[in-house]
Amino acid sequence: MSLRAFGRWLESTSLSRVIQTTHGAIADIQVVHILALAVLFALALNLALRIAGRGLTQESSASLARRFVPGIWLCLAILLLTGALLIVAEPGRAIFNRIFYTKMCLVLVAVAFTFWLSHLARRREGRAPRLHAALATVYMLLWIGVIVAGRFIAYSV
């Protein structure tokens, strides 16, 4: 099945039609998508700051990672679900769009970084090495890239 045929099939499914024909459904799904993104971004920022030896330093990096990383995964699950619904509703916006694939690559790397930083946070004791601060910066740049790519999808359809 070609990508074009897959897109046409996806668009013809009953789920896609329900979302397309329900007034405000796409906007409401996007609202949930953005709210989850906002919470994820703030949690990731706190994790990154703590990894870099800043932010909520009264709490150990291990304890902060134990509290915040599950929240990041929950937000990511909501983002994937709402993102999938948006693709089902309007496959043409995503599956033929290079920026969409760039966004997905950035998400994958950001997920790998979340695992990595979480692992570092749980094992580390004492002061943050410089390398950790650099990793934390790259981590936040990845999420910024995800947001920017997400916004640019709309301008490249």
Added chain:
Amino acid sequence: MILEILQWLQGSALAVSVSERWFPIVESLHVITMAIVAGTIFIVDTRLMGLTSRSLAFTYLSERLLPWTWWAFACSVVTGTLLFIANATGYYDNGPFRWKMILMGLAGINMLYFQRVTFRGVSAWDSGDPPLPARTAGISSIVLWSGVIGLGRWIGFTS
């Protein structure tokens, strides 16, 4: 009178430049800064409701996170203003835009009331369970800021 000012704003060189060239970049920056504003506020609010970060004092958490909120808010006001002037007359007439501004005003009033009244007795509950007024301020803030974000997205579907 207002419409004339908006039309003048919309016709300015800055507005035309944003509208024709910079809109996607300014919009991306607006989303990033609003994500920091709402996300950090939600973390503080859920502590205010006694749901999260209970091992940290409320004053400590808010002192560490709210500077990020304020800086991001200042940036989102700048980016939001740039987006607004790019289509000032259109946004002025836009229902979700007006409601977004109203909810932001209410969120500001909620925050002021909390700071001036509820926060005065913070020493009694700083490290423990927040009282009902603090919990009410927290949930009100979450509802209002969720509304601000939601209506912000709806602007794009109605303008």
